[in-house]
Amino acid sequence: MPRAVGRTKRGKELRTMASKVCHFEIPADDVESLQGFYTEMFGWVFRKADTPFEYWMIDTGDPVPEGGMMSRKDPSQGPVNYVMVDSLDTSLKKALGLGAKVIVPKTAVPKFGWFAVLTDPQENAIGLWQDDTNAA
Numbered sequence: 001m002p003r004a005v006g007r008t009k010r011g012k013e014l015r016t017m018a019s020k021v022c023h024f025e026i027p028a029d030d031v032e033s034l035q036g037f038y039t040e041m042f043g044w045v046f047r048k049a050d051t052p053f054e055y056w057m058i059d060t061g062d063p064v065p066e067g068g069m070m071s072r073k074d075p076s077q078g079p080v081n082y083v084m085v086d087s088l089d090t091s092l093k094k095a096l097g098l099g100a101k102v103i104v105p106k107t108a109v110p111k112f113g114w115f116a117v118l119t120d121p122q123e124n125a126i127g128l129w130q131d132d133t134n135a136a
Contacts, residue, residue, distance in 0.1 A: 021065050022129055023082040027072035031056065035069065051109075080117060082127035088114045091128050100126075108135040 028034040035056065038044045045059040046069065058067030065082075085091040088106055095118055096102070103125065104117035113131045120126055 018084050018086045020084055021081050022084040023066050023068065023127070025068045025070065025080045025082070025127070026058075027077045027079070028069055029072050031069060031071055078125065080125045080127045082115065082129040085128050085130055088116060088128055088130040091130075092116055092118070095120075095128075110136050 026034070026038075031054075035046045038058070039046070043061065044067070046056045047059070049055040049057050049068070054071055056069045058069060060067055092102065092106065099121035100118040102116060102118045104115075106114055106116045108114055111133055113129060113133075113135050115127055115129050117125055117127045
């Protein structure tokens with residue numbers, strides 16, 4: 001069932017459903033340089049997120065999906081797409097039963113929600129996201 005998630009700048013209601021890509025992340029070896037590339041290439045705007053870790057939100061001009069950029073933590077770390085789910089716990093159990101492996105366990109993003117990252121049976125990273133303003 002679609003659910004309202006906000007409004008566009010023109011007041012149109014935004015609706016989304018679980019199982020849609022809702023966020024993407026791009027790891028960077030040199031954050032400032034890579035931000036310059038995406039700004040020049042696509043006109044994307046970056047703003048420092050109010051988080052306890054170094055993270056920049058990416059405004060692509062569209063409200064969904066949103067993007068994020070952070071320093072690369074591992075040489076093999078690549079981009080990750082996050083899929084919205086109704087229940088992170090239920091989705092993790094299902095994914096594990098289908099042969100996925102958890103590489104980042106359920107983690108809170110305080111006041112926003114929960115995420116986890118897994119690899120599918122062919123080793124592709126995929127993120128799961130659950131909205132929850134009570135996450136702590």
